Amino acid sequence: METVKVAVVGFGTIGSGAVKLLLQQPERIARATGKKVELAYVVDKDLTRSRGVDVPKGKLVDDLNLVLNDPEIHTVIELVGGIEPTRGIVLKLLENGKNVVTANKALLAHHGPELFAMARKKGRSIAFEAAVGGGIPIIAAIGQSLTANRIECIHGILNGTSNFILTQMEELGTDYSASVAEAQRLGYAEANPAMDVDGTDAAQKLAILSHLAFGATPDWRKIPRTGIDTVQTADIRCANELGYSIKLLAVAQLTDEGLELHVSPTLTRHHTPLAEVRGAYNAVRVVGDAVGSVFFHGLGAGQMPTASAVIADLIDTIVGRAAITFKTLALWDKDRSAPVPVRDPGKIADRFYLRLSVQDRPGVLAEIAGVFGRHNISIASVLQHEPAGLDDGFVPLVIMTHSASAGALDDALKTIDSLPCAHPGTVRMRVRD
Amino acid sequence: METVKVAVVGFGTIGSGAVKLLLQQPERIARATGKKVELAYVVDKDLTRSRGVDVPKGKLVDDLNLVLNDPEIHTVIELVGGIEPTRGIVLKLLENGKNVVTANKALLAHHGPELFAMARKKGRSIAFEAAVGGGIPIIAAIGQSLTANRIECIHGILNGTSNFILTQMEELGTDYSASVAEAQRLGYAEANPAMDVDGTDAAQKLAILSHLAFGATPDWRKIPRTGIDTVQTADIRCANELGYSIKLLAVAQLTDEGLELHVSPTLTRHHTPLAEVRGAYNAVRVVGDAVGSVFFHGLGAGQMPTASAVIADLIDTIVGRAAITFKTLALWDKDRSAPVPVRDPGKIADRFYLRLSVQDRPGVLAEIAGVFGRHNISIASVLQHEPAGLDDGFVPLVIMTHSASAGALDDALKTIDSLPCAHPGTVRMRVRD
Numbered sequence: 088m089e090t091v092k093v094a095v096v097g098f099g100t101i102g103s104g105a106v107k108l109l110l111q112q113p114e115r116i117a118r119a120t121g122k123k124v125e126l127a128y129v130v131d132k133d134l135t136r137s138r139g140v141d142v143p144k145g146k147l148v149d150d151l152n153l154v155l156n157d158p159e160i161h162t163v164i165e166l167v168g169g170i171e172p173t174r175g176i177v178l179k180l181l182e183n184g185k186n187v188v189t190a191n192k193a194l195l196a197h198h199g200p201e202l203f204a205m206a207r208k209k210g211r212s213i214a215f216e217a218a219v220g221g222g223i224p225i226i227a228a229i230g231q232s233l234t235a236n237r238i239e240c241i242h243g244i245l246n247g248t249s250n251f252i253l254t255q256m257e258e259l260g261t262d263y264s265a266s267v268a269e270a271q272r273l274g275y276a277e278a279n280p281a282m283d284v285d286g287t288d289a290a291q292k293l294a295i296l297s298h299l300a301f302g303a304t305p306d307w308r309k310i311p312r313t314g315i316d317t318v319q320t321a322d323i324r325c326a327n328e329l330g331y332s333i334k335l336l337a338v339a340q341l342t343d344e345g346l347e348l349h350v351s352p353t354l355t356r357h358h359t360p361l362a363e364v365r366g367a368y369n370a371v372r373v374v375g376d377a378v379g380s381v382f383f384h385g386l387g388a389g390q391m392p393t394a395s396a397v398i399a400d401l402i403d404t405i406v407g408r409a410a411i412t413f414k415t416l417a418l419w420d421k422d423r424s425a426p427v428p429v430r431d432p433g434k435i436a437d438r439f440y441l442r443l444s445v446q447d448r449p450g451v452l453a454e455i456a457g458v459f460g461r462h463n464i465s466i467a468s469v470l471q472h473e474p475a476g477l478d479d480g481f482v483p484l485v486i487m488t489h490s491a492s493a494g495a496l497d498d499a500l501k502t503i504d505s506l507p508c509a510h511p512g513t514v515r516m517r518v519r520d
Numbered sequence: 521m522e523t524v525k526v527a528v529v530g531f532g533t534i535g536s537g538a539v540k541l542l543l544q545q546p547e548r549i550a551r552a553t554g555k556k557v558e559l560a561y562v563v564d565k566d567l568t569r570s571r572g573v574d575v576p577k578g579k580l581v582d583d584l585n586l587v588l589n590d591p592e593i594h595t596v597i598e599l600v601g602g603i604e605p606t607r608g609i610v611l612k613l614l615e616n617g618k619n620v621v622t623a624n625k626a627l628l629a630h631h632g633p634e635l636f637a638m639a640r641k642k643g644r645s646i647a648f649e650a651a652v653g654g655g656i657p658i659i660a661a662i663g664q665s666l667t668a669n670r671i672e673c674i675h676g677i678l679n680g681t682s683n684f685i686l687t688q689m690e691e692l693g694t695d696y697s698a699s700v701a702e703a704q705r706l707g708y709a710e711a712n713p714a715m716d717v718d719g720t721d722a723a724q725k726l727a728i729l730s731h732l733a734f735g736a737t738p739d740w741r742k743i744p745r746t747g748i749d750t751v752q753t754a755d756i757r758c759a760n761e762l763g764y765s766i767k768l769l770a771v772a773q774l775t776d777e778g779l780e781l782h783v784s785p786t787l788t789r790h791h792t793p794l795a796e797v798r799g800a801y802n803a804v805r806v807v808g809d810a811v812g813s814v815f816f817h818g819l820g821a822g823q824m825p826t827a828s829a830v831i832a833d834l835i836d837t838i839v840g841r842a843a844i845t846f847k848t849l850a851l852w853d854k855d856r857s858a859p860v861p862v863r864d865p866g867k868i869a870d871r872f873y874l875r876l877s878v879q880d881r882p883g884v885l886a887e888i889a890g891v892f893g894r895h896n897i898s899i900a901s902v903l904q905h906e907p908a909g910l911d912d913g914f915v916p917l918v919i920m921t922h923s924a925s926a927g928a929l930d931d932a933l934k935t936i937d938s939l940p941c942a943h944p945g946t947v948r949m950r951v952r953d
Binding site: 104108112115116119120121216222223224227228231232233234235236237358359360363375376377378379380381382383384385386389391392394395396397398399402403406407408411412414415 | 537541545548549552553554649655656657660661664665666667668669670791792793796808809810811812813814815816817818819822824825827828829830831832835836839840841844845847848
């Protein structure tokens with residue numbers, strides 16, 4: 088049986104998971120590739136910390152040159168993470184003729200064009216199933232299984248940390264800070280969870296999926312995004328009462344006027360697959376013109392689910408499928424792409440959930456409703472309870488609109504904020520049925 | 521741009537869908553393959569019936585030899601369906617050097633070994649994504665994306681007709697016959713729905729998935745199966761009250777004693793992804809030792825969802841991925857397979873839902889509970905209502921057991937059936953949480 092040499096660069100959590108599969112399940116990988124896959128090196132600065140897996144003597148090294156200068160190494164798994172110096176590492180690997188497997192969505196979102204150009208120039212492939220959705224094979228689904236379709240929209244719960252926190256808030260009624268603390272205690276959130284909870288991570292993943300599905304090349308930094316740090320338990324309760332759960336949804340929707348892209352806490356209707364996604368899971372719903380709606384659900388992060396996707400990419404690279412996919416998809420290839428225009432977010436119509444704080448006196452509802460009417464925004468339902476707790480003369484008023492453009496809604500809320508009967512700072516979220 | 525010639529054999533519902541994509545979306549298929557894909561022939565006995573798509577003059581033919589004798593035809597999509605004469609057609613196509621794409625689960629379940637041996641002999645591939653789960657890319661997921669895992673279990677809702685009927689019964693409270701009639705009216709069930717509702721279709725699909733995931737080669741006819749024709753609205757109501765929905769589940773579960781396989785109406789707990797699958801949808805949950813639980817949901821039948829999978833296979837075949845997958849998976853290859861033993865169904869432990877009909881008098885519950893106790897079957901919950909309707913002195917008694925072997929349960933029920941306090945014919949279903 089032919090032997091293929093591979094290396095892992097970055098021996099952190101995911102790196103250790105990949106090394107575990109490579110060292111502990113060789114027969115499984117041999118069966119899938121028809122070859123003996125030999126782990127030549129694991130490269131990391133830290134040669135001493137225990138990772139729960141024994142790397143044979145001499146194979147754990149801190150010198151990348153050992154990998155770069157070994158012409159027998161066919162494929163390298165990059166799990167360093169982050170943008171620099173990882174960008175330079177991946178470029179050097181490609182320059183030295185290595186195929187690359189990566190889980191690094193930030194790197195692809197920032198430097199996809201440069202890296203893919205180098206891979207093309209060198210006749211090598213980059214595979215990145217693990218960069219979006221962890222163990223969910225969403226890259227293969229969109230890039231391979233659904234290619235007979237025009238993709239019409241993608242709705243994703245792409246950040247497991249956010250979903251865990253929202254689930255805690257919904258199921259236990261704890262507030263945002265307490266739920267973050269619990270997520271940190273259980274290892275679902277980092278000490279600084281900013282990238283997860285502010286929508287950055289989801290926006291980077293959405294940019295990658297949008298490129299794959301629509302050929303769009305959006306700058307992820309320009310994707311309108313709102314994080315879950317704005318979500319209050321009061322909204323989760325009201326949403327529930329209306330038959331919805333709040334999820335951090337990443338949305339890419341093709342319209343006649345271009346591609347809509349946004350990441351925001353969104354009301355999703357109970358008993359739909361997305362609303363039922365709980366805990367640290369990810370999910371993606373893809374709608375294609377032939378296939379209809381296809382829904383994928385699984386662990387979007389964590390050591391072994393991500394390692395599962397990384398090793399699947401390694402297997403694909405070794406058997407030659409990755410090279411074919413890399414060539415036919417022509418990702419981030421400016422010679423092959425006809426960029427899809429990305430639509431002005433102010434024009435994006437949706438149903439909206441609004442929680443206003445209004446004076447508890449006769450005539451206020453009529454006044455508020457009048458403003459919406461004048462802005463041509465139609466109200467679908469209203470929820471107002473008896474005042475509870477501290478009585479400052481203001482009560483929450485929850486309104487669900489029919490479809491309205493975000494721009495018209497902005498204008499209406501600006502007017503309402505200036506009325507004496509309403510506190511400024513109305514809470515606003517999109518609604519998906 | 522290079523041209524590749526293909527043909528479609530069988531111009532029925534799915535065939536028309538595939539032809540529509542080939543003729544109406546050539547640029548989409550060219551982008552995915554890097555080649556111009558030319559539909560050389562559509563072969564069918566019926567040359568006159570309108571299928572809602574115009575085949576260019578001279579391309580719709582009734583003579584398969586035109587395809588067999590054209591050496592330029594690279595791949596043929598078989599959508600004739602059924603077992604004979606389709607088996608002979610596929611063998612001839614392979615013998616004549618054509619790659620084959622098929623949606624025919626019955627053919628693969630019956631004749632997989634023979635067809636795959638011929639393809640191997642001729643150096644050609646067979647691709648069959650559309651044979652299981654319609655538009656859901658479950659074959660690619662198991663055969664490619666999850667190959668770094670040991671698959672531990674597969675739970676599938678693999679028959680959309682059955683799921684539509686069960687959803688009708690649950691949501692509208694209609695009985696089995698009325699729900700079948702509605703499914704027929706809407707085109708979800710055939711005039712003779714036997715293969716769908718008796719579990720045959722699901723068992724054939726389960727046999728294919730089991731081979732793919734576990735290397736098992738079960739005879740699908742020996743997979744224990746119960747159809748939904750045994751499900752009564754009373755059971756759907758009781759299940760709901762206990763927090764469950766009844767689904768026709770196809771289960772393959774790897775245990776130390778071998779592979780458990782069965783198809784049966786099963787109580788699935790509300791708010792789990794499988795329980796939320798409604799209408800004519802299919803869904804598959806796969807658990808792998810690295811990836812954890814991954815869940816797929818989509819339309820399992822219908823013209824365009826199935827055509828989406830068929831054309832994805834065609835694209836895979838044209839670009840060369842299908843040949844690689846065909847070779848590495850070595851399906852139905854007796855030289856490469858170490859058959860997994862299939863476990864005696866009498867030994868398969870599960871939680872069970874039981875609906876007994878018992879005399880409405882003191883001491884009966886104790887008597888029944890005593891029988892279960894003596895058979896070492898532990899009761900998890902009991903549901904008994906005031907008698908309603910016709911009072912024949914018997915009332916329904918619903919019992920949920922803790923995990924018990926099917927064999928022990930058989931014995932207990934045999935004893936109970938012989939008691940004067942119980943009517944024979946206790947309803948029994950498995951429970952999955």
